[in-house]
Amino acid sequence: MKVFILAGEPSGDNLGGALMAGLKLLCPDVTFDGIGGARMQAQGLVSRFDMSELSVMGLAEILPRYRALMARIDETATAVLEMQPDVLVTIDSPDFSLRVARRVREKSRIRIVHYVAPTVWAWRPGRAEKMARWVDHVLALFPFEPPYMEAAGMRCDFVGHPVVAEPVASDAQAAAFRASHGLGDAPLLLVLPGSRRSEVARLAPVFQQVVARLAEARPELRVVVPAAESVLAEVKRATRTWAGQPLVLDPTAGVAPETEKRAAFRAADAALAASGTVSLELAAADTPMVIAYDMNWISRQIIGRLLRVDTVTLVNLVSDTRAVPEFIGANCRPGPISQAVLKLLDAPQVQQQAMALTMQRLGRGGEAPGLRAARAVLEGCGKAAQSPVG
Structure with missing residues (x-):
């Protein structure tokens, strides 16, 4: 199974690393390409460029780098189209991720999964309908999010929040x-x-x-x-x-x-x-x-x-x-x-x-969010998940 996966900031890299670990456990023949940080690279990703190039927030910060960011978006979308993966997984960072997804969808039917639902329950509900034009499947962090995504026409699985997998002091x-x-x-x-x-x-x-x-x-x-x-x-x-x-x-x-x-x-x-x-x-x-x-x-x-x-x-x-x-x-x-x-x-x-x-x-006491996310991705692609060992 071929997966193109990309994250644009440290929180997304954490989610991506856990998802990749889950995919390796459930689908040992999986291979990865894409963009990510230390957590994703530890799972075997060779990042196409430094993820820090995408960790930009605010209009004043983005404007001087607008051309460079647009070039990275085009470069990434081209890489996805050349790879023809079984699935493209974009993680949060919607200004980058969803622009890549749009370019890919305009030229192919590669399955696209977006990890972290937009907060349409809080404000700007129209974002879900817009996103549905090029995203097939959403992985949600909160249990109340799936109905909002499904109403817009996307599959949505609640996979748990990463906070439940973090250690707590004794x-x-x-x-x-x-x-x-x-x-x-x-x-x-x-x-x-x-x-x-x-x-x-x-x-x-x-x-x-x-x-x-x-x-x-x-x-x-x-x-x-x-x-x-x-x-x-x-x-x-x-x-x-x-x-x-x-x-x-x-x-x-x-x-x-x-x-x-x-x-x-x-x-x-x-x-x-x-x-x-x-x-x-x-x-x-x-x-x-x-x-x-x-x-x-x-x-x-x-x-x-x-x-x-x-x-x-x-x-x-x-x-x-x-x-x-x-x-x-x-x-x-x-x-x-x-x-x-x-x-x-x-x-x-x-x-x-x-x-x-x-x-x-949020999933405490259940299966780890990264493993749940991996299972949802495989199910969405019609792939059978192997039973994790141990």
């Missing part, structure tokens, strides 16, 4: 984290201001005021800020003047930064976090949370008019509850956020059922 590792940083038994709050510079710039001043209010109300509270490498300098600079001398976790220091981050998640009593997939990481660690997010005025107006759901927090959406308090846009204010965090510290158990239900619905 109680012993959490205790060791507290001991190594001299945190003792003090109540511990994680503060996660985002992984993009624009997020940190907008949220850090608000979170600083929240931390100051919490320090007055709970002098014993300790604050830990796990910083993403992409914004480490910004986070360090922003937190220098925060109350209580928060501990910033540097992902470039030490031998196992991911292990320390997971231990911090497990050790925390509560978290204040920017909106995003981090809410699922916190739920996986059984750490209750308050979500806050803001954007510029124009984005507020546009997204506010387009949004089709009453919550943007993934734990709320997957569990079909509103257990996680969120403060979005104009509601992202220090006073209400501080009160919500204090309430959460006093009664963290109110979110436990919603977090457990979220993990269950």
